[in-house]
Every structure is written in C-alpha cells, then in structure tokens.
Amino acid sequence: MSRIAAHASAGLADLSGRLGQAGLLALVGLAFLFITGFAGADVLHNAAHDARHAFAFPCH
C-alpha cells in the first residue's frame, strides 16, 4: 500500500515538475512571439514588418 502511495506521489511530483518547466518554457516562448509578432510599437512593427506578413500575423 505504502509502495503504491509512494509511487503515486512520485508520479505527482513528476507531473508538477513537468508542468512548471513546460509553463516556464511556454511563457518565454510567448514573450518572444509577442515582441516580434504582435507588439504595437512602431519601431518593432517596422523592423518585423515583412516577417509578420509572411507568417500571416495580423499586421496593420
């Protein structure tokens, strides 16, 4: 019984570890996407203009 409990808690710890890592990776990824693809500042828009159009992001 205790072995099952230990197994389950190890599984849970594994899942929460994976969730934390994946969340962090996704957050940094979304930050990159936002700055290059979506941020409204003119300078960012102009620099990334052709890339935004080519990736079919809503541009202007």
Place this chain on the structure above:
Amino acid sequence: MRRALIAALVAAVVGCAVVTAAQQAVVVPLILKAETFEDAAPKAEPQAHSHAPGTPADHHHDADAWSPADGIERIAFTALANLGVSLGFALLLVAGFTLAGREVDGQKGLLWGAAGFACFTLAPTLGLPPELPGSVAAAVGPRQVWWFGTALATGVGLALIVFGRHVALKILGVAAIVIPHVVGAPHPPAGEAGGVPPELAAQFAVLSLAVAALFWGVLGWVSGTVWRKAS
C-alpha cells in the same frame, strides 16, 4: 530543462535560416510588389501603411518612425524578426514535449511540427487569410485577439484529441477546434476592397502557407531530433 533549451535553440536557428531563405525567394517579392500598389493608391491619410479609407484603425503608424532601409538592412531585420518568431515557436514546441512527457524523435517531432502548423498557421488563416500590405482588414487589435484565441483553442483541442483517454475528451477537443470558426473572425465592413490585385493576394496566400508548412516541418523535425540526441 537543459535539453529543452538546446533543442529549442538549435531548431530555432535552423528554422530561421530556412524560413528566411524561403521568404526572400518567394514571399517577400510579393510584399514589395504589393507596396508599389499601396504607394500608388491615393493617400487618404498620412501613414506609412495606409489603412484603406473607412477601415477602422485602432492604431496609427507614425510615418516618421524609424524603419529599416530597403535592401540588406530590411532583409537583416526580417531575419532577426524570424529568429524571434522561431525561438518563440520552438520554445512552445519543447514546452509541449515536456508537458506530454513522451519520447520524441525526429519523426514524432515532425508530427508536433504539423500540429504547430495547424494551430498557428492553418486555423488562424481560415478566418484571417495571409494579408499583403494594402489589403483591407478589420482593426488589428480584435484580429490579434481572435488569432491568438484560435491558436490556443486549436492547440488545446488537438491535445485533447491526441492525449485524451476518454471519448468525451476527444469530442470536447473537436468542439474547441470548431468554436472559434463558429464565432467568426473580425472582418471589415462588406463591400470594402483594397488596392492589391486579387491575383497577387491569392498567390501570396498560397505561397506563405507553403513556406509556413516548410518552416514547421523543419522546426518540428530538428527539435525532435536534438531532443532525442540530447537525452
């Protein structure tokens, strides 16, 4: 974590190189051509990019704002932006690998890339087709919200279909994918047309989808391969 970062970095660099070359070969020439029509159109408002008359514009581009000079500078900044986009998408891919907790190799990575293409290219462009400069569209803010909501819903939906153990979860996944299209993307008022020839717009739409498919294939395959090797 280390292998996730290595896989994302390598995939982003390779993906950026491939997509930059493909864009410059077939997509950017169409953007430059569209800009000649945009520039030829009567100037209704003093902007670097004209929002066609009557189009709601919730942000205005300052014509005096810095922009890269045509030629090598413009290509360099497009490549830099591509690197940012590639890093963003590659990090989302390895976040998916991490969360799924299953073994990934080059072949599986290719499937993950196909899913990325479905979420971030195919699903959003069903409602908001790739746009050339000078084409008419609804305000950019609501379009960005719909774009992002559709990508998210499609990702969640695909994950439920692929990883959901119960049939109800798979049905929920299908619903998540369909709902954004039932809601519908923001569109400009009916009857408004931009100054870009429809032939050019159609060519641009198809070619940019093809380049995006190539990009996602490379990104998925490389990230899966490196993920496997770095384990």
